[in-house]
Amino acid sequence: MIEFRNEPFTDFSQEANRRDFETALEKVKSELGKEYDIIIGGEHIKTDRKVKSINPSNLDEVIGIVSEADTALAEKAMQAALTAFESWKKVSPEARARVLFKAAAILRRKKHEFSAWMVLEAGKSWPEADADTAEAIDFMEFYGREMIRLSDRQPLTSIPGEDNNLYYIPLGVGAVIPPWNFPLAIMVGMTTAAVVAGNTVVLKPATPTNVIAYKFMEILKEAGLPDGVVNYVPGPGKEVGEFFVTHPKTRFISFTGSREVGLRINELAAKTVPGQKWIKRVVAEMGGKDSIVVDSDCDIDLAVDSIVKSAFGFSGQKCSACSRAIVHQDVYDEVLQKVVAKTKELKVGEAKTLGIDLGPVIDDKAYNKILEYIEIGKQEGRLMAGGGKADGNGYFIQPTVFADVDPQARISQEEIFGPVVAFIKAKDFDHALSIANNTEFGLTGSVITRNRMHLERAREEFFVGNLYFNRKCTGALVGVHPFGGFNMSGTDSKAGGRDYLLLFTQAKLVSEAL
Ligand SMILES: NC(=O)c1ccc[n+]([C@@H]2O[C@H](COP(=O)([O-])OP(=O)(O)OC[C@H]3O[C@@H](n4cnc5c(N)ncnc54)[C@H](O)[C@@H]3O)[C@@H](O)[C@H]2O)c1
Numbered sequence: 001m002i003e004f005r006n007e008p009f010t011d012f013s014q015e016a017n018r019r020d021f022e023t024a025l026e027k028v029k030s031e032l033g034k035e036y037d038i039i040i041g042g043e044h045i046k047t048d049r050k051v052k053s054i055n056p057s058n059l060d061e062v063i064g065i066v067s068e069a070d071t072a073l074a075e076k077a078m079q080a081a082l083t084a085f086e087s088w089k090k091v092s093p094e095a096r097a098r099v100l101f102k103a104a105a106i107l108r109r110k111k112h113e114f115s116a117w118m119v120l121e122a123g124k125s126w127p128e129a130d131a132d133t134a135e136a137i138d139f140m141e142f143y144g145r146e147m148i149r150l151s152d153r154q155p156l157t158s159i160p161g162e163d164n165n166l167y168y169i170p171l172g173v174g175a176v177i178p179p180w181n182f183p184l185a186i187m188v189g190m191t192t193a194a195v196v197a198g199n200t201v202v203l204k205p206a207t208p209t210n211v212i213a214y215k216f217m218e219i220l221k222e223a224g225l226p227d228g229v230v231n232y233v234p235g236p237g238k239e240v241g242e243f244f245v246t247h248p249k250t251r252f253i254s255f256t257g258s259r260e261v262g263l264r265i266n267e268l269a270a271k272t273v274p275g276q277k278w279i280k281r282v283v284a285e286m287g288g289k290d291s292i293v294v295d296s297d298c299d300i301d302l303a304v305d306s307i308v309k310s311a312f313g314f315s316g317q318k319c320s321a322c323s324r325a326i327v328h329q330d331v332y333d334e335v336l337q338k339v340v341a342k343t344k345e346l347k348v349g350e351a352k353t354l355g356i357d358l359g360p361v362i363d364d365k366a367y368n369k370i371l372e373y374i375e376i377g378k379q380e381g382r383l384m385a386g387g388g389k390a391d392g393n394g395y396f397i398q399p400t401v402f403a404d405v406d407p408q409a410r411i412s413q414e415e416i417f418g419p420v421v422a423f424i425k426a427k428d429f430d431h432a433l434s435i436a437n438n439t440e441f442g443l444t445g446s447v448i449t450r451n452r453m454h455l456e457r458a459r460e461e462f463f464v465g466n467l468y469f470n471r472k473c474t475g476a477l478v479g480v481h482p483f484g485g486f487n488m489s490g491t492d493s494k495a496g497g498r499d500y501l502l503l504f505t506q507a508k509l510v511s512e513a514l
């Protein structure tokens with residue numbers, strides 16, 4: 001088996017790649033508006049309760065119509081997963097890994113098609129969608145190899161007269177509850193990590209991106225994953241999600257999403273219910289309020305570029321997005337003025353158009369929430385760019401910059417999850433670091449400086465799970481930058497890292513006297 005390598009991104013400056021992507025978009029467009037079933041134990045089930053998936057760039061375009069489950073069907077899915085677990089747990093780790101490698105190969109062949117679905121269903125620009133698909137492939141290639149590594153004989157101290165072995169065995173049925181913002185990569189990573197470790201899954205996809213999750217179910221089927229190992233159960237989070245979280249047979253919950261929902265899941269999962277005979281494990285990856293710290297001695301253009309890319313990529317809808325630029329007073333005006341100038345040049349438009357910088361935000365709820373925060377920002381700071389809706393038949397918002405924001409202001413503290421960045425002035429580097437650590441989150445951060453000692457200070461003191469120096473704070477790569485945060489950003493798990501699969505296993509020691 002060859003060593004893990006990240007899937008390369010597509011170079012859209014090449015005409016052939018652009019043509020291939022256009023062809024994929026046309027293919028996907030010809031498939032819009034279809035109906036999608038629930039899938040339980042391999043059985044396709046239609047219900048009367050349907051939810052429409054809409055293109056956020058064009059509200060008249062229906063991406064698909066998806067049957068939603070109720071709690072009776074959720075129970076059926078749980079039973080299917082419990083049954084499948086009895087056989088899946090006995091499949092060898094190598095064979096389980098091969099399913100992931102096969103699924104990765106299929107996805108690689110259909111790469112542009114999947115990216116095109118994300119352009120239309122999630123409003124991702126071409127490069128953002130392409131990176132999402134590449135990351136999904138990476139997760140499968142990486143976790144497959146990791147499971148093989150964990151199934152090797154594990155190093156133990158030997159003592160005479162005994163044969164000792166440690167095995168990483170699966171947990172049981174897991175509820176996988178992903179977000180919509182990396183509708184392929186995160187959903188695939190969470191699902192396949194659980195599965196390759198020998199567990200079975202009830203997957204409750206994020207409603208705005210139900211169709212992409214369904215398309216991935218087709219890949220798992222083609223890759224030969226047995227029925228019932230992953231069950232596709234769309235439905236409202238509050239109803240179907242909570243049903244799985246509180247079910248006595250749920251062994252673990254793998255959640256990625258907001259702080260509010262993550263904390264609720266954690267609380268519900270902690271309550272033992274009749275018929276439950278384990279402590280449920282909760283893996284929760286949650287929100288962020290991420291900062292880029294700009295020091296006085298720095299490459300100003302690098303700082304500007306890092307802030308703009310991290311704040312406005314995918315319209316700021318990344319848990320890793322820079323929503324606070326904490327800038328040393330000596331360079332504050334220059335960095336601010338250059339960020340504002342660059343922001344004003346950004347193109348907002350339909351995600352299907354190559355060359356846009358920002359597509360829409362995901363739905364009306366996000367749109368209204370972000371616009372409300374922009375109004376709050378107008379009270380809390382000086383509006384320098386953007387400040388409201390952008391044109392189009394979709395959820396378009398102008399990239400927005402606020403200056404002179406107090407470190408304790410709401411737009412400095414609360415996750416907005418949209419294209420809004422707050423500039424905060426720092427007296428010196430110490431002050432900048434203390435502001436950077438002043439939220440309840442701890443996900444990503446960057447420091448832009450030429451000062452080696454300041455980098456070393458930040459290495460020790462900037463308390464985030466993913467800290468970057470002299471670069472943007474988004475775009476973690478599987479295997480290269482294991483991803484996950486501290487504090488209210490989650491349970492300190494690291495997706496795409498060597499510790500991740502352990503979260504979905506339990507270690508069994510067998511000691512034989514010789
Ligand atoms: N830390 C990370 O790695 C990471 C990665 C991506 C996104 N996020 C965070 O995700 C959020 C955006 O995603 P979102 O809007 O989909 O988040 P969300 O919390 O609204 O929803 C996430 C998932 O939870 C489900 N859900 C909602 N209510 C539920 C409930 N009561 N019980 C069980 N499930 C429920 C949703 O249907 C969805 O599938 C942001 O806060 C972002 O920072 C974090």
Ligand SMILES: N[C@@H](CCC=O)C(=O)O
Pocket residue numbers: 181182317318319320473474475476477483
């Ligand atoms: N892993 C992604 C963020 C995922 C959350 O939205 C990044 O590093 O930018």
